[in-house]
Amino acid sequence: MSTRRKFLKNSLAATAGVGLVGTACAETSQTTVVRSNKPKALSTWVHGIEANEEAMRVMAEGGNALDGAEKGVMVVEADPKGSSVGLGGLPDRDGNVTLDACIMDHEGNAGSVCFLQNIKHPIAVARKVMEETPHVMLAGEGAKRFALAQGFAEENLLTESSKKAWEEWLKSAEYNPIINVENHDTIGLICQDTQGNLSGSCTTSGLAYKMHGRVGDSPIIGAGLFVDNDYGAAVATGMGELMMKTLGSFLVVELIRQGAAAQEACEDAIQRIVDKLDYKSFQVGYLAMDIAGNTGAYAIHPGFNYAEMVDGKNELIDAKSYLNG
Numbered sequence: 001m002s003t004r005r006k007f008l009k010n011s012l013a014a015t016a017g018v019g020l021v022g023t024a025c026a027e028t029s030q031t032t033v034v035r036s037n038k039p040k041a042l043s044t045w046v047h048g049i050e051a052n053e054e055a056m057r058v059m060a061e062g063g064n065a066l067d068g069a070e071k072g073v074m075v076v077e078a079d080p081k082g083s084s085v086g087l088g089g090l091p092d093r094d095g096n097v098t099l100d101a102c103i104m105d106h107e108g109n110a111g112s113v114c115f116l117q118n119i120k121h122p123i124a125v126a127r128k129v130m131e132e133t134p135h136v137m138l139a140g141e142g143a144k145r146f147a148l149a150q151g152f153a154e155e156n157l158l159t160e161s162s163k164k165a166w167e168e169w170l171k172s173a174e175y176n177p178i179i180n181v182e183n184h185d186t187i188g189l190i191c192q193d194t195q196g197n198l199s200g201s202c203t204t205s206g207l208a209y210k211m212h213g214r215v216g217d218s219p220i221i222g223a224g225l226f227v228d229n230d231y232g233a234a235v236a237t238g239m240g241e242l243m244m245k246t247l248g249s250f251l252v253v254e255l256i257r258q259g260a261a262a263q264e265a266c267e268d269a270i271q272r273i274v275d276k277l278d279y280k281s282f283q284v285g286y287l288a289m290d291i292a293g294n295t296g297a298y299a300i301h302p303g304f305n306y307a308e309m310v311d312g313k314n315e316l317i318d319a320k321s322y323l324n325g
């Protein structure tokens with residue numbers, strides 16, 4: 001833990017109640033973080049470029065951060081060429097495309113679906129769960145039934161090329177998730193709107209050739225995504241089991257709440273995995289933004305990149321990593 005945070009932790013403990021003043025800024029005993037009201041989009045991997053583009057367009061037209069977070073990732077869900085999200089996602093070992101997604105807004109509302117089949121936009125279903133039900137998460141058949149009742153169409157999501165890749169995989173049927181390749185491309189998106197509010201989304205077809213019924217971190221609030229509009233937001237990508245065991249996205253935001261910079265929080269959350277779990281053959285990447293619009297990104301292995309868009313500039317950036325090469 002950094003000296004600064006040790007100091008903050010001690011002083012926060014000594015002055016319980018210090019933490020938030022109004023809604024305009026989060027205050028620690030040492031720093032005051034001023035909320036930005038400049039629209040911004042931050043998302044995982046190269047497909048984040050198009051997700052950011054759409055999110056910023058939606059927010060420029062009057063949508064809020066939640067609209068941006070939902071609509072941005074829907075572009076990626078609908079792209080049949082992407083083999084890790086929505087339509088065209090690589091299937092489980094039995095040939096079924098099963099989808100996980102969650103969404104969280106600036107008021108702490110959250111919705112999620114997991115193990116959902118034959119619905120192209122799980123993120124939009126997750127938003128409906130958040131807005132139309134008293135629950136946070138719907139799974140499998142129940143999630144699908146709910147989606148159909150909400151007017152979503154049932155469709156085949158297994159494209160010819162994903163089917164071919166699966167048939168090729170079946171020849172050896174060896175399950176060996178490869179770092180940064182094909183099965184680690186979840187889209188997680190954090191948006192900040194003109195009100196300075198934060199929302200986030202996360203959607204994936206999960207690990208390719210996983211066991212039927214396997215659910216990853218992406219639909220789990222606190223693992224794949226967490227938003228605390230008083231402090232910051234975080235999303236995760238990679239081998240979901242590692243984020244689930246450490247509740248990684250919550251941890252990143254909690255560290256920001258305790259005074260860490262977004263970058264330091266991502267690094268500490270990766271360190272938590274390194275300290276506790278068998279991490280060497282798996283990739284995990286965290287991406288975070290605080291209410292001032294400061295961003296952070298960190299991964300276990302090199303290769304994780306993310307897209308950041310602000311002031312009309314949309315950039316793909318390589319994240320730093322714990323291991324190098």
Ligand code: SD4
Nearest residue numbers: 184185186206216238240
């Ligand atoms: C999962 N975290 O299902 C997801 C996979 C992923 O980038 O992130 N891919 O474990």
